[in-house]
Amino acid sequence: xxILVDRDQLWQGIDTVIDAVASKPALPILSNILLTGExxxxxxxxxxxxxxxxxxxxxxxxxxxxxxxxxRTFAGIAREWPASxxxxxxxxxxxxxxxxxxxxxxxxxxxxxxxxxxxxxxxMPSTIEGxxxxxxxxxxxxxxxxxxxxxxxxxxxxxSRDETRPVLNGVLWAIDAEGMTMVATDGYRFARNRHLLxxxxxxxxxxxxxxxxxxxxxxxxxxxGGQRRIHRLTLGASQIxxxxxxxxxxxxxxxxxYVNYExxxxxxxxxxxxxxxxxxxxxxxxxxxxxxxxxxxxxMRISKNQVELSAASPEIGGEAREVIPANYSQEELDVGYNAxxxxxxxxxxxxxxxxxxxxxAVTAALVRPGKQDQAEDYFCLLxxxxxxx
Numbered sequence: 129x130x131i132l133v134d135r136d137q138l139w140q141g142i143d144t145v146i147d148a149v150a151s152k153p154a155l156p157i158l159s160n161i162l163l164t165g166e167x168x169x170x171x172x173x174x175x176x177x178x179x180x181x182x183x184x185x186x187x188x189x190x191x192x193x194x195x196x197x198x199x200r201t202f203a204g205i206a207r208e209w210p211a212s213x214x215x216x217x218x219x220x221x222x223x224x225x226x227x228x229x230x231x232x233x234x235x236x237x238x239x240x241x242x243x244x245x246x247x248x249x250x251x252m253p254s255t256i257e258g259x260x261x262x263x264x265x266x267x268x269x270x271x272x273x274x275x276x277x278x279x280x281x282x283x284x285x286x287x288s289r290d291e292t293r294p295v296l297n298g299v300l301w302a303i304d305a306e307g308m309t310m311v312a313t314d315g316y317r318f319a320r321n322r323h324l325l326x327x328x329x330x331x332x333x334x335x336x337x338x339x340x341x342x343x344x345x346x347x348x349x350x351x352x353g354g355q356r357r358i359h360r361l362t363l364g365a366s367q368i369x370x371x372x373x374x375x376x377x378x379x380x381x382x383x384x385x386y387v388n389y390e391x392x393x394x395x396x397x398x399x400x401x402x403x404x405x406x407x408x409x410x411x412x413x414x415x416x417x418x419x420x421x422x423x424x425x426x427x428m429r430i431s432k433n434q435v436e437l438s439a440a441s442p443e444i445g446g447e448a449r450e451v452i453p454a455n456y457s458q459e460e461l462d463v464g465y466n467a468x469x470x471x472x473x474x475x476x477x478x479x480x481x482x483x484x485x486x487x488x489a490v491t492a493a494l495v496r497p498g499k500q501d502q503a504e505d506y507f508c509l510l511x512x513x514x515x516x517x
Contacts, residue, residue, distance in 0.1 A: 129193025131165040133185065135209050135227070141172040141185040142203045144375055145346050150176035155248075160204075162249045163216070163223070165189045170216075173252060174199060179343050180252045181500040183375040195243040197223050203267040221245065248509050252378055258364035259336035261303060261327060264356070270374050276361075277352025277502075279310045279321045282476045282506055283347040288314035296355065299345050299381040303363065306334035307503075311389055317469045318392065318492075318509035319476070325503070330498035336363040339386055344368070344379035351375070351388035393509065397485035401430055402455035405482045407436070409474045411450050415439045420447040425513050426467040428487070431460045439467070463489045464513040473508045 142161065150158040153176070164171040170187035202223075210230030218222045223242050229235035246411040280299065288296035307325040312318070317428045351372065352358070361370040370377040374500070416426050419439035429436040433456060438449045463486070472494055474482065481498025492509045500506055 130191040131164045131216050133214055134169050135212050135214050137185040139206045142206055144183040145174040146171050146183040146203055148181040150172040150180045150288040154249050157244050157248045161199040162196045164194040167194045175250050178380045180378040182252055194246040195223055196249050197243045237300040256362050256364040256367055256369050258362045260362040261330055261362045263324055264359050278357050280345050281349045282321050283312045283319040285472050286312040286319040288318050293383045294382055295386055296298035298339040298341050300386045301340050302337035305331045316511050322505040338368050340362050393493055397487045399458045399486040401484040403482055407452045410444045411437050411452055415448040418446040419467050424467045425464045427464045429462045
């Protein structure tokens with residue numbers, strides 16, 4: 129294999145796939161990146177058998193071929209190399225990387241890495257059987273495809289870290305003829321995001337759902353937060369495949385039915401609190417400094433047009449209290465929440481105003497943005513703590 133590739137393009141490709149490199153590989157080759165030169169592209173692939181990523185960057189292919197090289201080492205060299213044109217050549221299962229060191233006249237670098245035959249590298253399929261959604265075939269395809277990263281970002285924070293209940297470690301992703309729903313919960317907080325889409329022609333009367341693992345969720349939030357968007361996704365029986373254009377992402381899904389979450393959504397929350405996020409979030413952060421290190425409880429005493437936030441730390445003998453204005457006209461309510469969970473939810477609210485739908489001190493609060501897109505229905509639930517005395 130002999131190719132020429134721009135250093136910045138090479139680094140972009142490595143950075144795209146490196147998240148799928150196994151940290152503790154069951155097989156030595158899983159710590160490697162597969163490099164393949166064909167046509168006018170350098171194709172980079174990585175996998176840990178649960179998450180597989182493949183991406184292509186433009187290159188001049190003088191001689192096609194492939195090799196696998198240690199991912200972290202190769203990434204370290206490429207990351208530190210100044211912007212320039214690089215030559216990659218394979219000789220006897222060794223990769224030679226050479227080129228100028230930026231604009232410095234007469235400078236040159238040559239690096240040699242031992243590789244492993246690509247024959248041992250797991251193959252990543254280009255297609256899988258299952259329910260497919262083609263965003264490119266939809267009206268306003270670009271805008272519609274970009275919302276997926278936002279949905280994941282607003283829900284994935286609430287997944288459980290308890291590995292004894294693996295289904296709660298992932299995000300439930302359900303697709304039907306009228307749109308998509310994502311759900312995550314750890315038993316203390318719950319996030320649900322519903323986005324309306326006209327998918328009748330693609331989904332029909334055969335909806336599908338998968339439980340997306342945390343590694344895949346985190347990766348998609350990262351890459352979809354930039355300029356990339358999903359062109360097509362396919363929900364398979366045990367895998368989910370994303371086509372991001374020059375990049376494909378394949379992930380195993382978590383097996384097992386998701387918990388029936390509908391009964392936990394309160395229907396009797398009749399007390400409505402409207403409050404500025406820009407005032408509430410920093411106030412909770414400040415007051416929580418003096419909350420208990422065990423419960424992290426911040427107490428909210430809600431009365432007419434104001435909220436009193438308070439916390440007490442028995443460990444250091446400190447107390448905190450702040451009063452901020454709000455829009456509330458119903459009976460007084462005293463309720464306590466885990467400050468860390470409340471802060472996480474508030475950070476995901478994109479509206480200037482936050483709406484709390486409440487019932488009493490022992491019923492979960494339903495937290496919504498004061499304003500959201502007409503096609504979106506996003507809310508979080510937060511379980512209260514027993515008020516401290």
